Amino acid sequence: MTAGKSRFHGLRVSAVDRLTDDSVALTFAVPPELRAEYRYAPGQHLAIRRRASGAEGAEGAAAGATPAGAAGGGEIRRTYSVCSPVLGADGPAEVRVGVRLVEGGEFSTYANKEIAVGDLLDVMTPAGRFTLEPRPGHFAAIVGGSGITPVLSIVSTLLARQPEARFCLIRSDRTAASTMFLEEVADLKDRYPQRFQLVTVLSREEQQAGLPSGRLDEERLSGLLPALLPVGEIDGWFLCGPLGLVQGAERALRGLGVRRARIHEEIFYVDAAPAAPAPASAPTHSTVTAQLDGRSGSWPVREGESLLETVLRNRPDAPYACKGGVCGTCRAFLVDGEVRMDRNYALEPEETEAGYVLACQSHPATERVELDFDR
Template identity: 65%
Template sequence: MFHPLHVRAVEQLTDDSAALTLDVPPELRAAYAYAPGQHIALRRTNERGEEIRRTYSLCDPAGAAPETLRVGVRLVERGEFSTYALKELTEGRTVEVLPPTGRFILEPRAGHFAAVVGGSGITPVLSIAATLLKREPEARFCLIRSDRTTASTMFLEEVADLKDRYPDRFQLVTVLSREEQHSGLASGRLDEERLTALLPSLLSAPGIPAMDGWYLCGPLGLVESASKALRSLGVPRSRIHQEIFHADAGGMEGGVAANTLTTTSTSPARPAGLAGPAGSLPAGSVTVSATLAGRGGSWPMDDGESVLETVLRNRADAPYACKGGVCGTCRVRLLSGEVHMDRNYALEPEELDAGYVLACQSHPLTPKVEVDFDA
């Protein structure tokens, strides 16, 4: 459930981004413990009385009982929440926050890990790298980040601090798409062709396929390009973890980027019960049954609704954040019936095979559909 948290600080990072630090009272610290890479959903009601939710990745090292939560927010054109967060949400004000969630995580362990990030995609990876290097002395991390210019780069000081603190275990590679650097790589976008040529020269040992995990986060184009490059270089799909920011999904704004923020599969396998597009069922002919917080219910579906929208009409506590198929907050297990998902940037093939779907993107193809939010 949402809890009101006070804003401790608003730190300007670039001309169009800031870090928000939220105080967590002692009685809520266990509930807001988070794993490195997770995100939180923030909620407000606008002047029209509409509820607005956005998801932002946590960027500080993970803790079991955090006194504060810190997220990075980048201003998005016509982004209703990011505009509010950067221009109106000031120190001392209150914002409603859900406890952390998300599966784009790396629990600290020995090994050699790497990340390819773009723009505000640095936020969850900053938490992942900082937590890993602090807790696991046998771990190494390579960060390959792409930004437009130096002035637009979020968390410059925090990343530089990691490089200074762990010079033998943290490798940083920066690529700017719109600014020439005096040293390092030439400017330009990190597309599939460039990454395929670049990565082997950066990571000669233990070698690209032998890396223990790859974490890709940023705009859809960059994440897809990096994933294809890694697969062509022999990296097993199970070692590639992805989170999409800015997938042109309704409700996503920068920061799980709208930071959002989650492991994803852009070409998922189709499990039993997950079907392709089909003709619409007659209005009023579909019943959705759902179990949520231990309580079940069944309700008729209105024409054109998703499973999530039907449940929300009857259970306001149904979890969701982006409604764009990106953050994974509304993940449910499909117990019976068939659905079609419009889009999926949040579930791994293994989750789909196990029967999980995104309620916000699921449209029934059978007269009865049963889902479990608690599974």
């Protein structure tokens, strides 16, 4: 599914399951007429929108939402990975996501403390390219904290649907009590003892003799990985979690000779970074033309704003979720002109080489820029 085809629909919460003291799993029921639209690949994510009380079209806002939790702009959006397996080719009757409480996080606080069964939320159709379609092979993941969420969908789908596949999951968390989806992962171990290998590393807790503890950083992984599995024979590596863990794991894998094309990454947290100042060569006046849902328009770009912000002022239906260069929802094809991106933690090198950019991170580097959100 391309970002351009992403749409919000109101979905009803059918279950709220507490996973740990600071995380919940939310299940949304998908009505039969929307199931085809919510068909997802294992590893994809959903953006969830919370509108301010009284905002236009508040149909999709959760019942019982308090205005204090919504951002001043009228809504907040967050993306959460689907954790449930893909069971068949038909669209799902429900989708389940995991939400960890982030300190000071408006949406995660709302999700952990207020959302109840029966609430109606705006949920975007699935997106994301951190996916693995089941195929034979030996795969591995290195995840930190809530980074387990998409990988749980990937591994449970793979092992259920592909008898010729094996998976090694290396996960790190602070303590056993703070580990999300502990039972679901233990079930996989019981069900597939020959094909599923699990290594848990706890940073703030002593474990039984022989099990590693401490932080999973580059140095640690460089020593640990060759002792655990045949690094050079792994068909795909899935790295997911905070920026530091993912970057450290990538450096360790590259140092062990793994090709970049075999490494897939999804970052969950990135500290807000100030936008880079515009270079002296940046044009003083620029116009962006954007194609979105088959309609196109051209608008002047205001000083300092991203191309997404320009488009959103004129087309509020433009796709986005994080606005931080992490989720990839705002991906667009650069048809004409040049842009300067502040940062990119979402697009793979092949995508940028093919001409895709993140609109939320892009600033014009030429007087005319043309984007296509539909490609």
